[in-house]
Amino acid sequence: MKDINERSSNMKRILVVLLILTLGHSILQAQEDAIPIDIGQTVEGSLSETQPFAYYTFEADAGTVVSITLVSSDFDAYLVLLDSNGNVIAEDDDSAGRLNAMITTELSDTGVYLINATSLRAYRSEGEFAGVGNYELTLTSDDTTTTLEPIIDISIAYGDVITGNLSGEPINFTFEASSGDVITATLESDEFDTYLFLLDANGVELARNDDFEPFENTNSRIENFVIPEDGTYTLQVNSFGAVVGIDEESGTFNLALMPGVATSSTPVPIPSPTATPPPPMPSPTATPLPPIPSPTMTPLPPTSNTEIAYGDVIEGYLSTNTARFTFNGTAGDIINITLNSSDFDSYLLLYDENGFEIARDDDSGGDLNSRIGPFELAQSGTYTIEVTTYSYISYNETGTGNFVLRLNTAITETIEIGLNEEISDTLSNETPLLVYRVSASAGDVIMLTFDTTSYSVYARLTAAGGTVSQETYGGPGILGPIIVSEDTNYLITVGSYDQYGPYDFTLTINTTNPVAIAYDTPVTTNFDESPAQVFTFEGNAGDIIDVTVDSGGAVDARISLTSPESGTIASDDDSGSGFDPELLNIILPEDGRYAIVAQPYIPGDNGNFTINVANSGVLSIDEAAQVIRVSDKQTRGTVVLEGTAGETVLIxxxxxxRGRDSQPYITVTQNDAILASNPIGDVERLILEFVVPEDGIVQINVEDSYYTGVIIEFSIFNVE
Structure with a gap:
């Protein structure tokens, strides 16, 4: 959103003021109790429920550039730097990567400064709640003596392309620039995941980039940055691993600095060696699995399980990557699963009786804890809860420690509401979670409109069995449209990530009458009748479509495309001309009725616009190989082939x-039957073998749940 950063920044400033006002009467006491820390020193400490803040003081001269880093694996770190009068100089949440905090700033006065090392939870609640655990605090300055090798400084000028080698420590490239200069800096490497920073003459960060989205890889670009004043600037070359504290990557890189306005397609003269395709790698024949509603769900591998029942509280120790617990559930049960740990960042997954994932969660329990629920079970049977860690899910790193797992039913009252009924309610300490249930009939097209003044308040819309799960936070927001395929109950859960309230909100589950459109048949309309317009069309698996909006500048609109299963396939705001959105080269994953929702970017904006869905054909591998790109812009891709009953096919x-941590999963289906499925893993090539059950179209679907980007070439594999 165009103003999200500004609004978030204003919220943070308000929170800091509130925190300092709360602590203002005791700022002298905080200074008296503070622990002295010297520049160049690293100290260890811990936060507790009774001591949610830790204070440190240091002395420094005017003009000193200091860097303060707070690192913890137990809580979401937060830093506040104050002067001797209690005035806030700087504050930070996650600039050190992951959930760690870092402040880098130039001090304006000579004197004593106060560091408040705390948790995001304590900061937001003004000390009412605490993040608990150990931390490490480091204070350095621009002239700190260190045992590390000094950062290398190299000159670069406009038009230069420099080849270098990163061996662990970041490398600085300095250049002279004038006020108003527009620059584009590009960092590429085939050997490590790049990270690029732009700093001013005082070492203050002006811009950073990890993975420039249009590149669809792990290379970096800072594009069309306007230089604020005359002076010396620095491009700092680093790796993603070093920035987030995982490992220091190394390898050869190319850095280009270009003047003038660039576009995402502007070529940069950086050589990139052609990768040699690896030889074919055989794969064991995939055994067909039983049909499930969604062909892209990931099956649960077999392992030993521990039984758990409603009302149980299990205190355990995670000694391997995962632990699994099974329970018997009845269709219609509304359940809540919570996982708490002070030793690791928890992660929860829920699987149905057939071993397919139906829900997952990282931090909805607050303070790095996990919660699934309220969640309505669609079928009676045996369900599996998987306990694991964020580090294992995201980085395949082992995490161990103590945990507490709870399984309950209906811990909060479910409020029955009707379609098109407006609800106004309040979250508070007494009611930190509210759950509503609404029933919809087959053929309905429904949307949730939600509004609140707090960015920490969320609304989650979930269908029974998890077939639909969408979320929005802050306000105003819209979820859907959802094309209801069968009579279904939907749960609307409203909660807060900080749980401190009170927070007012309104919501409505609206039924809408969508406008039916056809391929290559433009429709002109506006927002006179509704704040959001819904269009539906029939599509086939493998169709390649372009969705364009043309308003001629009359209205700033945004669009999203949802599948027949009500999952969002793609969305856009301003990729077209002017402020118009467009979705290009979208591959439809299945046959059925698709929906497009168009709404003004600014609520209340209105004007005529023309929407068109153009069909470019279908991606078939019968005659030639086809390439699929999956990313956060397009979360699924599909190719097809014409199958013959009884035929054995190798794909x-x-x-x-691929992007960092990419985990593409491939599923081959015909109608509702799964013919083969397998993750690609870390290999460069995967062969899937299956037997076609009947004549007709076979779909090959690819999905990457981490949305880090992957490009895959599909073809029919011929054994010679």
């Missing part, structure tokens, strides 16, 4: 490029 899936 080659070859990875051409």
């Amino acid at each position: 080659s899936a070859r990875v051409l490029a």
Whole structure:
């Protein structure tokens, strides 16, 4: 959103003022109790329920550039730097990567400064609640003596392309620039995940980039940055691993600095060696699995399980990557699962009786704890809860420690509401979670409109069995449209990430009458009748479509495309001309009725616009190989082939490029039957073998739940 950063920044400033007002009467006491820390020193400490803040003081001269880093694996770190009068100089949440905090600033006066090392939870609640655990605090300055090798400084000028080698420590490239200069800096490497910073003459960060989205890889670009004043600037070359504290990556890189306005397609003269395709890698024949409602769900591998029942509280120790617990549930049960740990960042997954994932969660329990629920079970049977860690899910790193797992039913009252009924309610300490249930009939098209003044308040819309799960926070927001395929109950859960309230909100589950459109048939309309317009069309698996909006500048609109299963396939705001959105080269994953929702970017904005869905054909691998790109812009891709009953087919899936932590999963289906499924894993090529059950179209679907980007070439594999 165009103003999200500004609004978030204003909220943070308000929170800091509130925190300092709360502590203002005791700022002298905080200074008296503070522990002295010297520049160049690292100290260890811990926060507790009774001591949610830790204070440190240091002395420094005017003009000193200090860097303060707070690192913890137990809580979401937060830093506040104050002067001797209690005035806030700087504050930070996650600039050190992951959930760690870092402040880098130039001090304006000579004197004593106060560091408040705390948790985001304590900061937001003004000390009412605490993040608990150990931390490490480091204070350095621009002239701190260190045993590390000094950062290398190299000159670079406009038009230069420099080849270098990163061996662990970041490398600085300095250049002279004038006020108003527009620059684009590009950092590429085939050997590590790049990270690029732009700093001013005082070392203050002006811009950073990890993975420039249009590149669809792990290379970095700072594009069209306007230089604020005459002076010396620095481009700092680093790796993603070093920035987030995982590992210091190394390797050869190319850095280009170009003047003038660039576009995402502007070529930069950086050589990139052509990768040699790896030889074919055989894969064991995939055994067909039983049909499930969604062909892209990931099956649960077999392992030993522990039984758990409603009302149980299990205190355990995670000694391996995962622990699993099974329970018997009845259709219609509304359950809540919570996972708490002070030793690791928890992660929860829920699987149905067939071993397919139906829900997952990281931090909805607050303070790095996990919660699934309220969640309505769609079928009676045996369900599996998987306990694991964020580090294992995201980085395949082992996490161990103590945990507490709870399984309950209906811990909060479920409020029955009707379609088109407006609800106004309040979250508070007494009611930190509210759950509503609404029933919809087959053929309904429904949308949730939600509004609140707090960015920490969320609304989650979930269908029974998890077939639909969408979330919005802050306000105003819209979820859907959802095309209801069968009579279904939906749960609307309203809660807060900080749980401190009171927070007012309004919500409505609206039924809408969508406008039916056809391929290549433009429709002109506006927002006179509704704040959001819904369009539906019939599509087939493998169709390649372009969705364009043309308002001629009359209205700033945004669009999103949802599948027949009500999952969002793609969305856009301003990719077209002017402020118009467009979705190009979208591959439809299945046959059925698709929906497009168009709404003004600014609520209340209105004007005529023309929407068109153009069909470019279908991606078939019968005659030639086809390439699929999956990312956060397009979360699923599909190719098809014409199958003959009884035919044995081998499909080659070859990875051409992938983002960090990419985990593409491939599923082959015909009608409702799954013929083969397998993750690609870390290999460069996967062969799937299956037997076609009947004549007709076979779909090959690819999905990457981490949305880090992957490009895969699909072809029919011929054994010679």
